[in-house]
Amino acid sequence: MKKLLTGNEAIARGAYEAGCHVATAYPGTPSTEILENVSTYQEIYSEWSTNEKVAMEVAAGASIAGARSMVAMKHVGLNVAADPLYTIAYEGVNGGLVVITADEPGMHSSQNEQDNRLTAVHAKVALMEPSDSQECKDYIKKAFEISEEYDTPVLFKVTTRICHSKSAVELEDRVEVPVREYIKDPKKYIMVPAHSKVKHIEMEEERIPRLQEFSNTTELNRIEWNDRKIGIVTSGASYVHAKEVFGDTVSYLKVGFSWPLPDAKFKEFAAGVEKIYVIEENEPYMEKHIKAMGIECTGKEIFSVCGEINPQIIREAILGEKPEDGYSMDVVAPSRPPALCAGCPHRGIFFEMSKHKNKINVTSDIGCYTLGAMAPLNVGDTVICMGAGISAGIGFDKVNRIAGREKKVFGVVGDSTFFHSGMTGLVDAVYNKSNMVTVILDNRITAMTGHQENPGTGKSISGVESPQIDLIALVKAIGIKDENLRVIDPYDMDANKEAVKAAIAADEPFVIITKQPCALIKDVMRKRANLYSQVNQDKCRKCKTCLKIGCPAISMKDNVVSIDTTMCNGCEVCVQVCPFDAIESFGKEVN
Amino acid sequence: MTKSLLLVGVGGQGTILVSKILSEGLLEEGYDVKMAEIHGMSQRGGSVTTQIRFGDKVYSPTVNKGEADVLVSFEKIEALRYIPMLKKSGTLIINEEEIWPLPVLAGMEEYPEGVMEEIKEKLDNIVSVDARSIAEEIGEPRSANIVMLGLMVKALGIDKIDWISKIKHFLPERFHEANIKAFEKGLSL
Numbered sequence: 001m002k003k004l005l006t007g008n009e010a011i012a013r014g015a016y017e018a019g020c021h022v023a024t025a026y027p028g029t030p031s032t033e034i035l036e037n038v039s040t041y042q043e044i045y046s047e048w049s050t051n052e053k054v055a056m057e058v059a060a061g062a063s064i065a066g067a068r069s070m071v072a073m074k075h076v077g078l079n080v081a082a083d084p085l086y087t088i089a090y091e092g093v094n095g096g097l098v099v100i101t102a103d104e105p106g107m108h109s110s111q112n113e114q115d116n117r118l119t120a121v122h123a124k125v126a127l128m129e130p131s132d133s134q135e136c137k138d139y140i141k142k143a144f145e146i147s148e149e150y151d152t153p154v155l156f157k158v159t160t161r162i163c164h165s166k167s168a169v170e171l172e173d174r175v176e177v178p179v180r181e182y183i184k185d186p187k188k189y190i191m192v193p194a195h196s197k198v199k200h201i202e203m204e205e206e207r208i209p210r211l212q213e214f215s216n217t218t219e220l221n222r223i224e225w226n227d228r229k230i231g232i233v234t235s236g237a238s239y240v241h242a243k244e245v246f247g248d249t250v251s252y253l254k255v256g257f258s259w260p261l262p263d264a265k266f267k268e269f270a271a272g273v274e275k276i277y278v279i280e281e282n283e284p285y286m287e288k289h290i291k292a293m294g295i296e297c298t299g300k301e302i303f304s305v306c307g308e309i310n311p312q313i314i315r316e317a318i319l320g321e322k323p324e325d326g327y328s329m330d331v332v333a334p335s336r337p338p339a340l341c342a343g344c345p346h347r348g349i350f351f352e353m354s355k356h357k358n359k360i361n362v363t364s365d366i367g368c369y370t371l372g373a374m375a376p377l378n379v380g381d382t383v384i385c386m387g388a389g390i391s392a393g394i395g396f397d398k399v400n401r402i403a404g405r406e407k408k409v410f411g412v413v414g415d416s417t418f419f420h421s422g423m424t425g426l427v428d429a430v431y432n433k434s435n436m437v438t439v440i441l442d443n444r445i446t447a448m449t450g451h452q453e454n455p456g457t458g459k460s461i462s463g464v465e466s467p468q469i470d471l472i473a474l475v476k477a478i479g480i481k482d483e484n485l486r487v488i489d490p491y492d493m494d495a496n497k498e499a500v501k502a503a504i505a506a507d508e509p510f511v512i513i514t515k516q517p518c519a520l521i522k523d524v525m526r527k528r529a530n531l532y533s534q535v536n537q538d539k540c541r542k543c544k545t546c547l548k549i550g551c552p553a554i555s556m557k558d559n560v561v562s563i564d565t566t567m568c569n570g571c572e573v574c575v576q577v578c579p580f581d582a583i584e585s586f587g588k589e590v591n
Numbered sequence: 592m593t594k595s596l597l598l599v600g601v602g603g604q605g606t607i608l609v610s611k612i613l614s615e616g617l618l619e620e621g622y623d624v625k626m627a628e629i630h631g632m633s634q635r636g637g638s639v640t641t642q643i644r645f646g647d648k649v650y651s652p653t654v655n656k657g658e659a660d661v662l663v664s665f666e667k668i669e670a671l672r673y674i675p676m677l678k679k680s681g682t683l684i685i686n687e688e689e690i691w692p693l694p695v696l697a698g699m700e701e702y703p704e705g706v707m708e709e710i711k712e713k714l715d716n717i718v719s720v721d722a723r724s725i726a727e728e729i730g731e732p733r734s735a736n737i738v739m740l741g742l743m744v745k746a747l748g749i750d751k752i753d754w755i756s757k758i759k760h761f762l763p764e765r766f767h768e769a770n771i772k773a774f775e776k777g778l779s780l
Contacts, residue, residue: 329671331709334694
């Protein structure tokens with residue numbers, strides 16, 4: 001049966017058909033839906049792990065214990081998981097181990113566009129790159145086989161275009177692969193120097209040459225001979241874009257197994273075509289390798305290292321064909337940047353912090369609250385990576401003190417991010433006597449990636465009840481004193497005000513935990529469906545204070561301020577900030 | 592012959608659902624179909640685009656500049672933003688709704704005047720509709736996206752496909768009646 005699947009759905013299906021037993025992940029665009037889909041298969045144990053390092057280690061342990069295991073993450077997640085990856089590469093596997101990295105050329109929802117093919121080179125793990133959904137499914141099954149045959153983890157690289165594009169996939173049945181026997185083997189699984197030295201030599205002298213031979217001969221690296229004037233070496237999504245432009249008029253070397261690279265096929269291809277173009281997104285990974293072999297080719301001379309590749313870019317670069325003249329408009333569309341939703345529980349405390357702009361610096365983090373840095377709130381000095389909201393704040397605070405700046409540092413993280421890698425930062429803040437303030441925005445969900453459960457929500461990936469990690473007890477156990485802790489409802493502007501004020505005045509590590517679930521959680525939407533606020537036009541003096549909170553439900557048109565009641569969820573932040581009591585609340589909560 | 596569609600709108604308007612229904616229907620009809628969606632960081636309120644390409648054999652899911660046979664815009668300035676993607680001979684289907692982006696709401700930028708006039712002056716083939724009002728008349732404001740689906744099906748001449756069963760497949764039962772009405776209304780415009 002053929003079904004339209006996204007790359008992510010196809011990867012999940014592939015894991016199911018391959019007899020995978022354990023799958024782990026931390027959510028991150030564009031990879032999130034892989035585990036969401038895996039969790040619908042009862043045959044596979046799946047979990048949202050606390051972070052990518054934990055996810056990688058859970059999967060590695062499962063593989064050593066004998067099960068086919070898979071771990072999925074976005075590209076920057078692989079940095080977090082790099083530590084176990086580089087050493088599990090020495091140890092090898094028992095049950096097959098597949099590591100999925102979802103890279104994001106073009107950065108639609110990411111902080112960088114690193115090319116994780118280079119991680120495969122550095123960690124010395126086999127690398128595969130599918131080009132569409134059918135290949136996602138087929139390659140995953142192949143990846144488990146390669147992992148077991150060559151005793152190596154397999155890095156499986158996809159990109160946003162592949163993860164989030166749908167194409168037809170032929171479904172097959174699951175083949176049960178029994179959990180392999182576990183035999184204690186310290187020389188393989190205990191990486192102390194004496195063992196690692198042996199494993200490294202083994203890897204260089206046995207495994208890698210065997211993988212090289214496989215790469216040279218496998219059909220995953222396929223030459224399509226057509227006209228031989230132009231030969232295109234390509235992989236991943238670039239392959240389908242190239243096929244779209246040239247169809248069967250040029251020859252292709254499609255690289256699906258890309259570490260080690262297929263040297264023999266490169267030579268064969270070079271001998272058979274007049275001119276080689278290398279089309280690959282981001283880094284000139286294959287291009288540099290081909291050039292180092294002494295083969296002439298053209299790549300990043302005509303393609304950018306930055307951003308995605310598409311058919312038009314290829315057409316222009318190789319054929320010199322400009323796009324047809326389309327329509328051009330004189331009226332310019334205003335930008336539509338991402339924004340905190342109407343009723344978002346983060347808005348109140350951000351507005352309160354924005355009032356102290358001259359007294360504070362804000363080190364922010366990865367999540368919806370990143371959007372607090374956008375106008376009109378403009379709350380945020382830095383965003384680096386998961387967890388840096390707290391840790392970078394520690395360094396910022398130290399320097400503010402060294403430089404004699406009278407500024408308090410507020411580090412902002414969400415609940416899921418706090419569990420991911422914020423906790424270690426808070427331990428550091430307490431241990432090293434930082435004066436900073438940590439604001440944990442607990443909205444009971446991993447929101448930005450589309451609502452995944454986390455250790456604070458009380459539910460597992462499959463919706464089953466789980467122990468809920470007590471954030472307040474945890475923060476106290478780390479060493480935050482009662483007088484330096486505020487647990488508040490961020491819809492309550494008086495509470496926001498008091499907490500921010502007390503935090504600025506404190507001279508010890510201080511924590512504010514805001515507790516209010518994400519406005520888009522289904523049950524929250526149901527309960528608040530009838531709540532809304534409206535502007536009393538008789539009282540409104542057009543002072544525009546309510547516009548400064550940046551709520552998409554509030555607008556001023558023809559000098560009249562109004563609230564879109566279908567968008568409004570009655571959070572009442574605007575009601576409280578209005579200096580003239582001109583905004584009124586209506587409706588009752590549904591039980 | 593491959594056809595390229597580009598659907599643009601604002602997060603929360605239901606463009607992705609419409610794209611799913613459309614792609615499934617086209618696949619069942621025997622076309623090779625590729626669909627790609629791109630959404631940014633926010634859960635609501637950001638620009639959302641989906642691309643659908645169908646034909647005998649489709650390789651790339653990406654629609655390029657000046658290549659869309661049909662551009663479907665669920666909001667006025669989103670149409671403005673993406674019109675350069677439309678072929679000169681292509682058709683624009685536009686929902687005349689205004690959804691103000693945050694910089695406009697906060698008074699930092701202006702929502703431009705005369706968007707429809709500009710579009711109507713420059714483009715040859717336009718189908719414009721107030722889908723939200725039609726959906727409100729039906730009694731289900733959230734079915735505006737399905738009104739747009741009806742218009743698309745008509746513009747593409749793919750009305751032989753059993754779209755009603757697809758709508759039923761993708762929507763909970765309590766929304767079936769209103770959305771079937773919305774689809775039929777869109778088809779009849």
